[in-house]
Amino acid sequence: MTVYHLNLFNDDDVWDEEGQDFADLDAAEREAVRNARDVIAEHVRHGMPIDLNHRLEIVDGDGTILKVVRFGDCVYFKH
Amino acid sequence: MPSHPAFELFVRKLCERSRLTDEERRAILAIDGQEVEIPPHRDIVRPGEVTEFSCLVVSGMAARFGQLPDGTRQITAVYIPGDMCDLYSLMLPKVEWALQALSSRLTIIKVPHRQLLELVRAYPAVAEAFWRDCVADASILSQWVVNVGRRDARMRTAHLFCEIGLRMEKAGLGSRTAFQLSAIQSQLADALGMTPVHMNRVIRALRQDNLLLVQGRDVQVPDWDALAAVGGFDGAYLELDDRWRRVE
Numbered sequence: 001m002t003v004y005h006l007n008l009f010n011d012d013d014v015w016d017e018e019g020q021d022f023a024d025l026d027a028a029e030r031e032a033v034r035n036a037r038d039v040i041a042e043h044v045r046h047g048m049p050i051d052l053n054h055r056l057e058i059v060d061g062d063g064t065i066l067k068v069v070r071f072g073d074c075v076y077f078k079h
Numbered sequence: 080m081p082s083h084p085a086f087e088l089f090v091r092k093l094c095e096r097s098r099l100t101d102e103e104r105r106a107i108l109a110i111d112g113q114e115v116e117i118p119p120h121r122d123i124v125r126p127g128e129v130t131e132f133s134c135l136v137v138s139g140m141a142a143r144f145g146q147l148p149d150g151t152r153q154i155t156a157v158y159i160p161g162d163m164c165d166l167y168s169l170m171l172p173k174v175e176w177a178l179q180a181l182s183s184r185l186t187i188i189k190v191p192h193r194q195l196l197e198l199v200r201a202y203p204a205v206a207e208a209f210w211r212d213c214v215a216d217a218s219i220l221s222q223w224v225v226n227v228g229r230r231d232a233r234m235r236t237a238h239l240f241c242e243i244g245l246r247m248e249k250a251g252l253g254s255r256t257a258f259q260l261s262a263i264q265s266q267l268a269d270a271l272g273m274t275p276v277h278m279n280r281v282i283r284a285l286r287q288d289n290l291l292l293v294q295g296r297d298v299q300v301p302d303w304d305a306l307a308a309v310g311g312f313d314g315a316y317l318e319l320d321d322r323w324r325r326v327e
Contacts, residue, residue, distance in 0.1 A: 006276050012287075014280045018264050035276035042232050042277060056276065 004028040004066070006035060007057045011048075025058065025066055032056045032069040040071055050075070082108035085137040085188060088161030088250060095249075095318075096215060097208035106202055112190040117141075120266075123178040123187065124165065130172050132189040134164040139185035140261040144269065145176045153227075154270035155220060157181070157243060157262075161250050167213050169195050183261035183296065218316045227272035230311065232281045235271055237310030240291055244300060245314050256300045260293075285309075 001021040006028070008014040022028040036056050043050050052072030057065050090107050093099065099107075114137065117123055124130050126146055134141065136158050143156040143164065155176065158164040164178055169192050199206035219242070226235045244255035253259060260267075268275040285291040290306045292299040300306050307313075 008276050008280055010280065012280065012283060014276070014283050016264075016276065016279060020265055020275065031274075032276075035274040038274040038277040039280060045231065 003061055005059045005061075006032050007059060008035075008039065008054075009057065010039060010054045011051075019061070028058050029067055029069065032058055032067070033074050036069055036071055036074045040075055083111075083114075083137075083188065085135050085161060086110065089135055089163055092161050092250070093208045093212060096211045097204070099204055099208060103202050103205050103208075106198055107205060110190060110194050110198065112188040112194070114186060114188050117180040117185040117187060119180055119182045119184065120263075121180050123180060123185075124168075126175050126177040127173065128177065130165070130168050130192075132191050133166050133168055133195060134178060135188040135190055136160045136162050136164060137186040137188055139183045140181040141185055141187065142179050142181055142262075142266065142270070143176055144179055152269050153272060154266060155223060156216065157270060159243070159246055159250055160252060163190070163212065166195075166209055167216070168192070169199075169209070181262040181266055185261075215317070222316050232271075232273055232277060233284065234310050235273075236278065236281045236285065237290070237306050238312050239271060239310075240298065240300065241303070241307050241310050241312040241314070242317070244298070244303070245317060249317075256303050258298050259296045260298050261296060 001023060003019040004022050004025070005016040005019040007016050020031070022031065040050055050071060052070065052075075054071045056069045058067040058069070059065050086108050090099075090104050093107070094104070112132065112135065123134055123141060138160055141158040141164050142154045143158070144152045144154045146152050168174065172192065195209075199209060222242070226238050230238060241255070243260060244258050247253045247258040248255045262270070264275045264279065268278045271278055273281070282291060282293050285306070286293070289301050290309060292301065
């Protein structure tokens with residue numbers, strides 16, 4: 001297990017100081033998508049705008065960015 | 080032999096809701112059990128396991144949870160020192176929900192069901208007190224369902240911190256405005272029905288409003304009334320009406 005931190009860059013920047021254990025980076029990415037969708041859902045519930053460029057960054061213990069998950073990669077729209 | 084402080088705390092909690100005579104109190108304090116230290120995050124009782132004991136929290140915190148086949152958990156109760164987590168298991172030793180240690184070192188006393196059964200058969204008022212304790216547990220659970228089902232993220236977070244603070248204060252473990260919460264962020268998120276990132280965002284927003292400061296395990300609530308207002312928190316459900324403290 002490795003500790004990864006999921007930092008949120010949304011209308012406010014929220015640093016994940018504690019981090020969480022994940023089996024690998026793929027598992028951390030799946031969790032990042034799930035977390036981003038949860039934040040987006042709360043925005044939807046409150047009628048707040050969703051900026052598709054807002055993002056979650058997955059970083060390791062040294063602060064190195066390993067993956068970026070954009071809100072736009074987590075939701076799909078049909079017109 | 081002096082009784083264990085955790086049992087003293089348990090009896091004190093029972094007596095907030097039930098009127099017990101000295102003899103009845105002494106009978107509860109005379110129970111003994113096996114003191115066990117549970118490593119962080121470890122399950123104490125697994126889903127579907129048949130238990131022969133109930134767990135009295137000595138130090139640290141425990142949680143009740145339900146689990147989906149993919150391993151996702153929802154925490155449905157948090158237990159603090161002096162709480163007999165699964166008193167209901169005395170009547171129902173096999174349930175599909177279970178108990179886990181929250182992050183810090185948890186110490187519990189495993190209290191054999193056999194001893195508890197002997198006690199309630201000898202003292203009907205103790206049986207009533209235990210029953211009322213289970214009602215209190217259900218009362219909290221009922222609030223939690225409303226919390227995760229109907230309150231938004233900010234409200235439900237405020238509500239949970241108000242409840243735990245008030246319970247810690249009653250147990251003499253800090254105050255409602257300053258206490259320690261032994262849970263890592265993923266566990267807290269499991270209790271709130273949110274993802275950790277979302278929860279961190281909410282806690283940060285509450286911090287910016289100077290309502291809630293969470294630093295590691297230390298929780299501070301600068302303005303408790305304001306936080307209670309945000310959460311729509313009314314602690315009456317923790318009290319139960321003491322007019323019914325003893326059924327004559």
